[in-house]
Amino acid sequence: MLDIVTSEFFGRALIGGILIGVTAPLMGLFLVLRRLAMIGDTLAHVSIAGVALGFLIGVYPMGVGLIFALVATLAIEKLRKAYKTYAELSIAIIMSGGVALASLLFTLGKGFNVSVTGYLFGSIYTLDTIDLVLIGVVTVIVLLAVRIHFKELFLLTFDEDAAAVSGLPTRYFNFMISVLTALVISVSIKIVGALLVSALLTIPAACSLVIARSFRQSVITVVVIAEIAVIGGLLIAGIWNLAPGGTIVLLLIALLLLLLSVKGKSTAA
Template sequence: MDILFEPFFQRALIGGLLIGWMAPLIGTFLVLRRLSMIGDSLAHVSIAGVALGMLIGIYPLAVGLLFAVAASFAIERLRKAYKTYAELSIAIIMSGGVALATFLFTLGKGFNLNVTSYLFGSIMTLSSTDLWTIFAVSCAVTVFVLFLLKEMFLITFDEDAAHVAGLPVRRINLAVTVLTALVIGVAIKIVGALLVSALLTIPAATSLVLGKTFRYSLWLSVLLSEIAVLAGLLSAGIWNFAPGATIVLTLILMLILSLVFRVIRV
């Protein structure tokens, strides 16, 4: 257990716990609103931003964040244009993100190995700058959810009633999408773009199986996510597993156990 005292592992642990805290806070609302795939869409766009950052010599995570936020605005705009087929906005942005990332890969063949760490995650290489960026996003997500929990609850389950009540539904929806983009942008360094949506959706899916109320499910999803991050990182540190994959597999195991428990209880 000497690895616990290594600075790189301590940075990984702090970063993982911060992501494990904020991802389910946003992810629960996405799952309930049937927007689970938005994570994959924004992740692919973020990778395009990371590739551009490496190509022009700018902090890759910052460029990835900017790309993700820009994509979040585009998704909201397309959702308004295709009201009946809102899921088209996610598919269009995902396709564009993949195409742009592939194009940038061909322009910068020399940094492909570095981009791979963002595809599959490299939590053990988190820097102090990465940690501060993750911390800032975590604070923004926490403040937003705590102060607007009731409003988000109403919009999630009855958007028409929220309109009637005079809530700024459009602005809140946009804010949630932007915060999702920020979470995705900072999380790709931890679990990778290919797995990042799991942190948004699987804890929420598990808590909805076990939870009886909305608040209980929300905070249970955070607890499950933190347990998975801790278990995944410790396992990866001790047995040299891939950290991101271990975290996600732990989450999937929790989901399977919760489904089994519900069947047995019934």
């Protein structure tokens, strides 16, 4: 165990995991409370298409994935305005397009399919310095945005109509949340994988809904739950040679089931 903890690759994985353990559940909380949890899956699938294109043209894959996620965010906002009554259509349309484009790019670049698999299921042990710098920058941006606009985000999350009536520029803040989410997801897919990234967005939020009694408590709880799962998952995966992304997600689910069980027993009592 000591050899794993002191190894260079595990150190990078731990740093990257801890940073994502702050930003992903934080943005996920806003999405879950606004019933937009599926946006995470959508942007993750679109990011994979960008990653595939990056491998195909020889450009930094995570960077291209980030650009794709931002473009998808703009498209979702446009479609949500076009289908106000059926806003969820925008998410379904963009997800379908992302999956279709990714499958097309996979067939064009069969030689890099093995590399792309790391982004599908996570490859946290392969994080390099550039990855960590990008993750760090995104973390700083997210934390600053949430700290500066905490009151506005709180009002927007729980009563968007009241926020609009009070003069809050709801369109701007909706767009800001979408962009921040796109940034977080695009840098998270190499850690837990595109197929599992939504778990890191939603399960800590689900845990906070079980035990937190206020919005501020929820913000703290989601981060604590995510960090326990990330650090614990990495240690377990390292010791028993398991897939780190899958281990982190399963540990999150175990924590959720434990909290639900404890709450059920206390309610029955």
